[in-house]
Amino acid sequence: MGGDAVVVGGGIGGLAAAVGLRQAGWKVTVVERAPVLADVGAGISLHANGLRALDFLGVGAAVRAAARPQYTGGTRAPRGAWLTRMDGAALERALGSPIVGIPRAVLHRALRTALPPECLAVGAAVTHVDRSDPYRPRVVLDGRALEADLVVAADGVDSRLRAQLFPGHPGPAHSGSTVLRAITGQPVDPRSDFALTWGRGAEFGHIVFADGRAEWHAVLNAPPGVRYADPLGTLRRRFAEWHDPIPALLAATRPGDVLHHDVRELVTPLPAFTVGRVVLLGDAAHAMTPNLGQGACQALEDAATLAAALAGEPTVASALARYDAERRPRSQTVARAARRAGRMGQQLSHPVAVAARNTALRLAPSGALVRAVVRHADWTPPRWDRPVSP
Template sequence: MSQRHAVVVGAGIGGLTAAVALHCRGWQVTVCERAPEPPVTGAGIGLAPNALRALDAVGVDAARAAGGHVPATMGARRSDGRWLTRTATADMAARYGVAPLAVPRTALTTALAGALPPRALRYGAAVTAVDGDAGRAVVRTAGGPDLSADLVVAADGIHSPLRRAHFPDHPGLHYLGETAWRTIVDAPELRVAAMSETWGRGERFGLTPLSDGRLYLYATAPAPAGTRSADPRAELRRRFGTWHDPIPALLDRIDRLDPADVLQNDLYDLAAPLPRLHHGRIAWLGDAAHAMAPNLGQGGCQAIEDAVVLAHLLPVGAVDGADPVPAALAAYTAARLARTDAVRVRARRVGRLGALRNPLAAAARDLAVRAAPARLALRGMDDLFDGFRLPG
């Protein structure tokens, strides 16, 4: 009996998790990444309890791989520093069995890549087309040989060329009207112990203690798509320099960074759900399948869930008798499409609340958030944080 072969297109968190999960199931895996080398800079990613449980199901201990520092509290604040809502992470751990963890993206991707066999991961291998309709898929790469596979995992990101090629009638991406900046700073003397997002009038500033002791910072503001300033550090200072402590001190740290270390991306989500998450022998996951606003911190988490569920539904690696892959991909769509689209829609709605610019509307929002009991707010996350289940 020969070993089944999967080609994963994209070496982001979702793609690498899928590769690790399939490798654990006995598949031969090839990961094709168009970038010439692994990223050396990047932002952080929050791993909610659902993502941590999914990673644990394939033997990945994120805390051991990237450090185990966990913030004491998390919540939302006003620009003057007043807390609107706050929850102890110990309460979250008690409710969901594990506390959320935020890690540097590069640390997580390095750990996932390290769990793969040698030479499974190919950088500088841009996939140009996939024919996934026949008995086996054919993957074409720029300047390289064609690859034959039983399965292709399309983890090729928010602008997914494979999504556009195989769902040409889909409306594609929807611009959310905001741009975002992200970076990581080292500021141990500030002793930031809380994961928080501060809301102004249309603008937001988030700070998250990472598992290695550094701080992941992000900010959003309304802007036409494609708007860029000459110096992102000066733009952040202009917008957020008068906000509550420790934001001004953190902006001082950003001023010391190379401008290239401050990432800026316009925010998009998928305009509508895909009709299905598979086509022929191709399965889509993560941003390629259901790009969503970052407001719930679930984009990467849902990609991890996708990867683990997909691998769980597929047969073990040895080819034996009838081909069960097409039925497994149909089961993957059935298991994941409704959940991921519900999260996409919810993330967009939450983002609209955070981006309110009218003073009266923003004040009413803040009053409503402050009035909600913390236990009810936590209970409202049950479907997200406690919603990961392996089918069957």
Template sequence: MPRALVIGGGIGGLTSGIALRRKGWDVTVLERAAKIDPVGSGLAIAANALKALDTVDLGDLIRRLSRLQGQAGLRRQDGRWLLHTTTQNAEARYGDSAVIMLRATLMDVLIGALGADRLRLGTTVSGVDAARGVVRTGDGDLEADLIVAADGIHSKTRQALFPEHPGPAYSGVTAWRGLIPRGDLNIQSSESWGKGLVFGISLLADDLVYVYATDVLPAGTALGNELEELVRRFGDWHEPIPALLRAADPAKIIRNDIHHLSTPLPAYHKGKVALVGDAAHAMPPNLGQGACQAIEDAITLAYFADGDLAAYTAARLQRTTKVVRRSMSMSRMTQIRNPVAVWLRDTALSLATRLNPNLMLRSMDDVLGWRPPRSPASHGAEHPRGRQTTG
């Protein structure tokens, strides 16, 4: 039985381990933390990632544990819709829609599917030998036929394999995230844009609301009370944003600067090592594709793992590079502060969606229309997609 070692117990690493086990690999996931403590609050699993999860029989469970995104779209800070779409439109176009869930719930599902005995916590990786397939840890060297580097945006493995690569770049914005009880508020998933400001709202299962916000600030800016900073920026925006902020617990608000890999890697493999997720192509969150692309990576890598890893790079590098660039282009649009430029941006978006009501979905066809690689024997067979039942 071939052996795989996965460095990193995040979404990309765990999904890689699950997919490889389904292909008959002996898998161990190495995680330096003593326990899995997911960073962040909520996340979207879009149609492309749901299709990927279907291949390892997790798609239906994810749908049951999450909530359909419902109507979603883009608004001005006064609440006027600039563009929007519905679950029905997305399902008709892609055979699926996006679901929103707690990151912690997704991690629990992935760990359960992998098997807790396959997850080695508290293991620090000090280096890899890509040619020999060796991972160096504090407990000694481990050998493998395949090493999966899923060690995040600041990946030490990436730095070792591609020392000339410049590494992460600051995207120009800092981001807040938090979970807030819904109460009796009427919640519609939406993202609202102002002058260099963004505020997003998504309803989760168990009547929790996931909120996120961004502002243009120099990297490393120190702020005081994060909730007060949100109220100062968004307290006079359209409802239910002020009401949500009034109901928020300051301890449940987190903030971090957003970095990405602006320079693509020359390859996503070297020797017996393959990179997945943020280690390969960290991106701003503006398209909601960070976790989705990591899941795509994992399923694709398992498909090609028995052969030449160059096929994995060929399948993933061009696609993910485009997604990173589009995410950053969207981020730059949100960073506009000049009032005239903001008016022109919003007017153009509003006019475009009037001329083409399906603009929001059509613009994402190449991203959301992705399908997992399949063997010739299964060509044309579709996984029987489960129906969302929560909410």
């Protein structure tokens, strides 16, 4: 099966979907409203399921070569005491891969490099999809339209196409948290590949990249729309008494590099990921909180599953039905688990609740954290009868 596909959104999920669709024999156009596909963003952790999806799509080797395995780390209290330690080697034995850290820009570039430049249309804002012809939907842009046999809505948490397809859905909701993040301006030595520190209504974490720089993030309980005149200065004061290397990571950051976003999610699950020949993917389908590090991994799973379904099913209708049946239950389960993890982790603010959580973490068996990661990261790509690059 093959045809013309339009992917709306040039982020990680959209580019991955385009790579998979091309391998399944489809002609693909990726439409991105930004004037350039800039390599922006901070860092990302990829679990085994995300790496397996990238292997399936043929770009795993390039991503692994640019990433840094996360073997040492865990969760700490603000004064530095370890609550849990992650055994990256045990995770590798269980899943065949440790978690890896990579700049989002590098992952984005690896996916974009796997596509011919002519299939990328930037600076084009999609207004809606005209589905008057059930077999040839039309993606309407500013002043023109693109006909296709399939439309992939990968246009993010604020998906305009999702709002059109499900007008009664409430859309994304504020999670109760806001996140600030950046990559250090030079290499640092935080003494562990990654770490999370949980305080009262606050979290600080870091991952180290292959070039020695580190990405850090600070998550704070806050109402939507809160912004700071001096974000970096605010964080330096907020975390001044927290353990090393947190002050050092902030000191190694340029003020202009700090990104600030509210954390939003689709609390109300969608009733379907497909409507006719339009399919939702990534944050457009199942935006989740970052507490399990699974947002991008689930989008990569979506892309691999969609490509395999379109390659293996006799019709577009049966392929999209298979995609919905395989992806909606799993991704929505992971989204619920991420929400629970946030409520029991960073979002806890009452001193008694925080103390009880910390005690439970200290008393947990050494393998409990590995099993918790495996629960969501142990995913096997669908079968696809064609050579796949390792």
